[in-house]
Amino acid sequence: MSFKSLKLTPGRLLATIHDTAEKFGAKGVWGPASTETGVCRLTLSDLDKGVRDWFIAETKGLGCEIKVDQIGNIFAIYPGKKENANALPTAIGSHLDTQPTGGRYDGIYGVLSGLEVLRTLKDNDFVPNYPIALIDWTNEEGARFPMSIMASSVWAQNIPLERAYKLESVTDAEPVTVEHELKRIGYLGETAASYLANPIKAHFEIHIEQGPILEDEDKLIGIVTGVQAYSWIKVKVFGKAQHTGTTPLAARSDALLAASKMIVKGNELAKKHNCLFSVGVLNLQPAVVNVIPEHVEFIIDVRHVKDDGLSVILEEIKSDFVSIVGDSGRALTVEFDHIYTSDAVKFHEDCISSVTESAEEIVGKEKARTIISGAGHDSCATSTRVPTSMIFIPSKDGVSHNPAEYSKPEEVHTGFEVLLNAVLKYDSKRTD
Amino acid sequence: MSFKSLKLTPGRLLATIHDTAEKFGAKGVWGPASTETGVCRLTLSDLDKGVRDWFIAETKGLGCEIKVDQIGNIFAIYPGKKENANALPTAIGSHLDTQPTGGRYDGIYGVLSGLEVLRTLKDNDFVPNYPIALIDWTNEEGARFPMSIMASSVWAQNIPLERAYKLESVTDAEPVTVEHELKRIGYLGETAASYLANPIKAHFEIHIEQGPILEDEDKLIGIVTGVQAYSWIKVKVFGKAQHTGTTPLAARSDALLAASKMIVKGNELAKKHNCLFSVGVLNLQPAVVNVIPEHVEFIIDVRHVKDDGLSVILEEIKSDFVSIVGDSGRALTVEFDHIYTSDAVKFHEDCISSVTESAEEIVGKEKARTIISGAGHDSCATSTRVPTSMIFIPSKDGVSHNPAEYSKPEEVHTGFEVLLNAVLKYDSKRTD
Numbered sequence: 001m002s003f004k005s006l007k008l009t010p011g012r013l014l015a016t017i018h019d020t021a022e023k024f025g026a027k028g029v030w031g032p033a034s035t036e037t038g039v040c041r042l043t044l045s046d047l048d049k050g051v052r053d054w055f056i057a058e059t060k061g062l063g064c065e066i067k068v069d070q071i072g073n074i075f076a077i078y079p080g081k082k083e084n085a086n087a088l089p090t091a092i093g094s095h096l097d098t099q100p101t102g103g104r105y106d107g108i109y110g111v112l113s114g115l116e117v118l119r120t121l122k123d124n125d126f127v128p129n130y131p132i133a134l135i136d137w138t139n140e141e142g143a144r145f146p147m148s149i150m151a152s153s154v155w156a157q158n159i160p161l162e163r164a165y166k167l168e169s170v171t172d173a174e175p176v177t178v179e180h181e182l183k184r185i186g187y188l189g190e191t192a193a194s195y196l197a198n199p200i201k202a203h204f205e206i207h208i209e210q211g212p213i214l215e216d217e218d219k220l221i222g223i224v225t226g227v228q229a230y231s232w233i234k235v236k237v238f239g240k241a242q243h244t245g246t247t248p249l250a251a252r253s254d255a256l257l258a259a260s261k262m263i264v265k266g267n268e269l270a271k272k273h274n275c276l277f278s279v280g281v282l283n284l285q286p287a288v289v290n291v292i293p294e295h296v297e298f299i300i301d302v303r304h305v306k307d308d309g310l311s312v313i314l315e316e317i318k319s320d321f322v323s324i325v326g327d328s329g330r331a332l333t334v335e336f337d338h339i340y341t342s343d344a345v346k347f348h349e350d351c352i353s354s355v356t357e358s359a360e361e362i363v364g365k366e367k368a369r370t371i372i373s374g375a376g377h378d379s380c381a382t383s384t385r386v387p388t389s390m391i392f393i394p395s396k397d398g399v400s401h402n403p404a405e406y407s408k409p410e411e412v413h414t415g416f417e418v419l420l421n422a423v424l425k426y427d428s429k430r431t432d
Numbered sequence: 433m434s435f436k437s438l439k440l441t442p443g444r445l446l447a448t449i450h451d452t453a454e455k456f457g458a459k460g461v462w463g464p465a466s467t468e469t470g471v472c473r474l475t476l477s478d479l480d481k482g483v484r485d486w487f488i489a490e491t492k493g494l495g496c497e498i499k500v501d502q503i504g505n506i507f508a509i510y511p512g513k514k515e516n517a518n519a520l521p522t523a524i525g526s527h528l529d530t531q532p533t534g535g536r537y538d539g540i541y542g543v544l545s546g547l548e549v550l551r552t553l554k555d556n557d558f559v560p561n562y563p564i565a566l567i568d569w570t571n572e573e574g575a576r577f578p579m580s581i582m583a584s585s586v587w588a589q590n591i592p593l594e595r596a597y598k599l600e601s602v603t604d605a606e607p608v609t610v611e612h613e614l615k616r617i618g619y620l621g622e623t624a625a626s627y628l629a630n631p632i633k634a635h636f637e638i639h640i641e642q643g644p645i646l647e648d649e650d651k652l653i654g655i656v657t658g659v660q661a662y663s664w665i666k667v668k669v670f671g672k673a674q675h676t677g678t679t680p681l682a683a684r685s686d687a688l689l690a691a692s693k694m695i696v697k698g699n700e701l702a703k704k705h706n707c708l709f710s711v712g713v714l715n716l717q718p719a720v721v722n723v724i725p726e727h728v729e730f731i732i733d734v735r736h737v738k739d740d741g742l743s744v745i746l747e748e749i750k751s752d753f754v755s756i757v758g759d760s761g762r763a764l765t766v767e768f769d770h771i772y773t774s775d776a777v778k779f780h781e782d783c784i785s786s787v788t789e790s791a792e793e794i795v796g797k798e799k800a801r802t803i804i805s806g807a808g809h810d811s812c813a814t815s816t817r818v819p820t821s822m823i824f825i826p827s828k829d830g831v832s833h834n835p836a837e838y839s840k841p842e843e844v845h846t847g848f849e850v851l852l853n854a855v856l857k858y859d860s861k862r863t864d
Contacts, residue, residue: 101673101718101726143720211678230677232721243832244710244733245662245806246643249703251830256711257699260692267689271681278676279688280721282714286533289664289712289731290807291833299721301676374678375722398683400675401723 002428003358003421006124013116014412020112021104024051028101028403038403039104042171043097043139044072044181051096052187055136058115062122064134068189069198071151071164072138072182075191078118080131080427088201090128090427091386092117092419093135093152093378099143100171103405105208105395105412111136113206113416120420128427133200137378138187144171145178147340152381154193161193195385202351202426203382206391206419208407211374212398220411221359221418222371222392225352227380229310229344230276230303234337235262235321239329241286241294253329256284256293261324266300266317273313276303276374299339305372307344345380348387351426355389358421363414375400391418434860435790435853438556445548446844452544453536456483460533460835470835471536474603475529475571476504476613483528484619487568490547494554496566500621501630503583503596504570504614507623510550512562512859520633522560522859523818524549524851525567525584525810531575532603535837537640537827537844543568545638545848552852560859565632569810570619576603577610584813586625593625627817634783634858635814638823638851640839642807644830652846653791654803654824657784659812660708661742661776662735666769667694667753671761673718673726685761688716688725693756698732698749705745707736708806731771737804739776777805777812780819783858787821790853795846823850 018035025041041047052074056066059076067075077089094110114134121128137155142148145167153159165179182188191198209215214222239255263279270277282298302317304310318336325332359368371392382388393415396406407415450467457473473479484506488498491508499507509521526542546566553560569587574580577599585591597611614620623630641647646654671687695711702709714730734749736742750768757764791800803824814820825847828838839847 099718099720099723101723142722146721148722209678210675212680212683228677241834242830243642243807244708244712245660245735245808246641246832247708247806247830248643248645249699249708251644251648252710254699254710256714257695260695263689263692264696267681267686276676276679276681278684278686278724280676280716280723280725281719282688282716284712284714287713289733291712292710293712301722303677375675376677398674398679399672400678401718401720402673402726 003424006120006126008120009123010413012119013112013416014409016112016115017104017108020051020054025098030404038405039098039102040100041096041098042100042144043141044144044178044185048097049185052136055096059118059134062118064118067191067198068187069155069191070161070189070193071154072187072189073151073155073193074136075198076134078121078132078134080128082130087130088199089131089133090423091133091135091200091203092423093137093203094205094207095137095140095378097139097141099141099401101402103400103403105405105407106210106400107140109208109412110206113419116416117420117423128424130201130427130430132423140378144169146170149376149378149381152378156195156381156385158381158384200386201430202387203379204351204389204419204423205377205379206415207377208395208400208405209392210395210398210400213371214392214394215396215398217369219367219369220363220394220414221368223352223355223359223368224347224373224390224392225370226347227345227373227376228303228305229307229342230301230376231310231314231341232339233300234339235298235300236335236337237296237325238333239292239294240331242292244290244292247292251330252292253331254292255296255332258325258328258332259296259298261328262321265320265324269313269316269320273304273309275309275313303374305344342376342380345383347383347389351387351389354422354426355391355418358418358425362417362421391415391422435856438552438558440552441555442845444551445544445848446841448544448547449536449540452483452486457530462836470837471530471534471540472532473528473530474532474576475573476576476610476617480529481617484568487528491550491566494550496550499623499630500619501587501623502593502621502625503586504619504621505583505587505625506568507630508566510553510564510566512560512564514562519562520631521563521565522855523565523567523632523635524855525569525635526637526639527569527572527810529571529573531573531833533834535832535835537837537839538642538832539572541640541844542638545851548848549852549855560856562633562859562862564855572810576601578602581808581810581813584810588627588813588817590813590816632818634818635811635820636783636851636855637809637811638847639809640827640832640837641824642827642830642832645803646824646826647828647830649801651799651801652795652826652843653800653850655784655787655791655800656779656805656822656824657802658779659777659805659808660735660737661739661774662733663742663746663773664771665732666771667730667732668767668769669728669757670765671724671726672763674724676722676724679724683762684724685763686724687728687764690757690760690764691728691730693760694753697752697756701745701748701752705736705741707741707745709734735806737776774808774812777815779815779821783819783821786854786858787823787850790850790857794849794853823847823854
């Protein structure tokens with residue numbers, strides 16, 4: 001029995017996307033239809049608990065064994081023919097949490113496509129050779145607790161569990177920790193959060209592109225071969241609080257003017273190096289209309305397809321920012337705090353080839369292309385430990401992290417088909 | 433009898449500044465000496481009531497008649513030779529309230545220099561031709577109740593009394609109104625808050641410069657001939673929230689990049705027009721490290737010595753900001769909300785000439801210069817109704833609205849001498 005002989009249920013996946021959006025966090029109206037809103041479902045919130053409870057009920061109903069690990073990752077394991085302890089599951093994973101201004105697809109599409117894979121197997125009484133684990137990874141977004149790809153990184157042992165536990169929320173009036181919220185919603189599980197103690201064989205993830213490339217080139221499927229490198233660096237500019245009415249321009253040390261020049265310069269450098277630069281967070285002190293800002297902090301997000309390319313532009317940025325403070329005021333200084341670097345990721349040939357064969361069978365060579373992911377995903381964490389690859393479908397206008405995130409119903413369905421076919425191909429080729 | 437024959441008491445004014453700072457709101461240590469703190473004395477607070485009670489006791493002790501008006505302004509009237517109702521007092525005024533992060537001099541120096549004038553007259557049994565009113569104006573700072581130069585503007589009937597009464601505090605956990613606090617501390621007086629019902633002949637005010645010009649040029653006295661015009665305008669930039677990792681530069685509508693270009697451009701225009709531009713408040717949404725800001729709001733503070741000069745640069749700023757959004761993204765727009773414009777103020781020749789003659793006698797021509805005030809003061813309100821001028825003394829490093837505000841003891845004393853001499857000159861020239 002192969003993919004081609006399976007009876008599919010077109011429309012069910014999209015209906016599930018819309019039903020769960022409606023029940024668990026619909027927010028941000030962008031059109032007249034009831035489905036035209038985004039979703040705000042911050043990780044470990046009551047809404048997240050709601051969708052997790054629903055997810056477990058659904059997968060249990062399909063015959064899955066459920067494991068919740070110490071960082072709240074949920075593993076729903078659909079049985080395969082080989083049931084011994086060495087028959088590691090092939091995994092499909094993504095995340096059910098969203099940004100505060102999130103859409104209906106980012107992350108959610110990946111988990112619910114995995115659910116549709118399991119539902120389809122069940123409908124067809126299809127038993128794969130090996131178990132299939134469907135995973136909801138905790139806090140991929142890093143919006144409520146400021147560390148993205150958090151819990152898949154803990155599972156991969158790239159981040160210590162204790163460090164994740166202590167993270168404090170930035171979206172609550174009274175900050176709470178990850179550990180506190182895991183306990184509060186009942187998702188601090190007993191399974192070790194570890195790829196060694198709770199292993200999988202491989203990880204597949206389907207996701208919206210979140211960029212405009214597939215749409216612009218009229219492609220249906222992106223075969224993701226890797227993820228670009230990126231760094232987040234906090235830039236702190238120190239000037240002097242001065243009265244805006246009484247201080248001549250030449251006597252000022254205006255931290256916001258210097259920061260503004262840096263943001264403009266960073267964009268110029270990104271253009272020159274054919275890579276990406278942005279600032280999404282900026283705070284200033286004292287924040288009074290008639291006082292020149294003394295202290296401005298902002299976080300730069302710089303991305304390049306290659307690690308060495310990223311290093312080169314970061315050095316140039318730092319050097320130019322230092323020049324800007326030298327030229328811009330009497331008493332300005334700048335400091336850099338490295339927050340996070342994600343190295344460029346190259347996905348595994350075994351997984352990429354399963355996706356490629358699947359995509360070419362379903363949409364044809366001309367409607368698929370290889371692509372480098374601009375964003376980080378849970379697959380970045382899993383790929384440090386197990387063979388991994390991803391599938392992209394088009395995003396309308398490249399919009400993401402926005403309520404108006406949208407992919408067409410046929411794109412949503414085609415992506416699911418490619419995922420199902422790829423996972424079954426991988427399952428059939430396994431010889432372990 | 434003239435200024436030259438008066439016996440002065442050097443040191444007493446500075447001692448009073450430090451004593452009252454110590455008793456009524458000392459805060460913000462900036463050096464090892466006990467006098468090296470700032471003052472936090474928000475208007476109509478218990479500390480403000482304390483200094484008001486002290487002020488009335490001191491001036492009553494000198495033989496002053498006390499009037500408290502409906503908005504809490506205190507008029508302490510020292511008798512002159514002409515005591516009929518038409519012999520309007522020459523006034524010396526400023527304010528005893530401070531910013532939350534205020535120093536010991538801003539406003540306070542003006543009122544206490546006036547007190548030292550009255551003490552000196554009393555010590556010398558000197559009776560001026562006309563009464564001298566020493567005024568403590570309520571809420572000049574606008575820090576607790578968000579309207580600066582509030583009660584002198586009510587007195588000048590430029591602001592309705594009822595509007596001031598209804599202002600709500602922004603520094604209390606439970607907001608209270610001006611009227612509530614006036615009643616609570618016992619300073620809602622019976623005298624009409626009106627330049628018509630409670631008139632003065634002229635208004636003199638001494639103040640720290642709050643800027644670096646006098647210090648940089650080694651001058652002791654600034655003869656203030658006017659106050660520059662300024663406008664506050666809220667600029668709203670609307671772009672598109674997009675993923676920082678997946679959106680090519682050319683496909684972005686980055687509201688913060690556009691805002692940064694505007695801040696840089698505004699400063700360039702200010703340099704070209706020889707005026708001032710700054711941004712002290714800036715907020716962005718959604719404020720997430722990996723989302724391109726969709727909406728940025730900031731307030732521009734633009735100042736020019738002439739009203740028409742201000743209009744010209746404001747038009748240029750708006751036009752250039754519109755060009756910036758046109759050049760910077762696919763879907764950017766900009767809007768402007770006018771918040772406040774303070775017209776340029778030209779002080780009165782009679783008062784300016786008294787100050788000029790006084791300053792030249794005391795410090796010599798080479799140590800005085802004319803200057804335009806960058807900041808607003810109670811004198812801006814009084815000058816709309818009566819002849820007014822101001823005297824500045826140097827501010828160390830131009831620092832103000834900061835605990836470390838400082839002027840040297842000899843500068844503090846010299847300023848007082850210039851004030852005393854100027855008021856006596858004005859008094860002696862009056863023929864009404």
